[in-house]
Amino acid sequence: MRDDPSTGRVVLVGAPLGNLGDASTRLREVLSSADVVAAEDTRRLARLARDLGITVSGRVVSYFEGNDERRTPELVEALEAGSVVAVVTDGGMPSVSDPGFRLVRAALEAGFPVTAAPGPSAVTTALALSGLPSDRFVFEGFLPRTPSNRRSRLRELTAEPRTLVFFEAPHRIAGALADLAATFGDDRPAAVCRELTKTYEEVRRGPLAALAAWAVENEPRGEITLVVGGAPARPAARPGDDELRAAVAAHEAGGRSRRDAIQAVADEYGVKKREVYALVHSS
Known part of the structure; x- marks a missing residue:
């Protein structure tokens, strides 16, 4: 790790999920002062800066899933030139099912420090609101898009005792809930957390079968985080x-x-x- 304070470094910036009141002082400072800001969506970054009343003075580049492999070497070059590179997504912490992980690995391998201006996370926010056990949990990101691959993944998780957290797209949530109910059981408790911290925030709690029926009837929209209770403990086998x-x-x-x-x-x-x-x- 390079110890010279003048060398480049990466700062992962936690952006509000929706409510601007959750923007930290450090977020404002980092976005205002960074030499380079790698944004998942440059238009949303511009809107965020405008709404917060700050000026992003550094060079702004797009950094999303489709271009992160190509863009990462350019950002490492900026680090080598002594730049502070801030990474910001559309909401939540970078590298958590969002761009950032590739740059973190590349920066560390090149010997540059990586730090964070931590902020909101849909994973922990949904977990806390779900009413399900939060002492031990596992984050599974997005489920596979095709039904057959999704069901295969879920079968691997049927015995997982920890609370499960998933991200899911609104047009796939009904199918995902139906497959979860079929694989984990209709009565497994869960919570659908939609549009967290935003005007139309909604947390729907209940057994998987009921949530699957609700999703079909209501076609929920917006960003969705799904929390599912872990597998119940199996009774120990009777001794001989x-x-x-x-x-x-x-x-x-x-x-x-x-x-x-x-x-x-x-x-x-x-x-x-x-x-x-x-x-x-x-x-």
């Missing part, structure tokens, strides 16, 4: 009869009465007490 008898014997050897030993084993393995009793007394 010999294992249960051995467990009772071990408790008795430790000084417990047979009655207490049977109760302890029943609690430990989730087996009915009378079943353990019958096994012990039939041996």
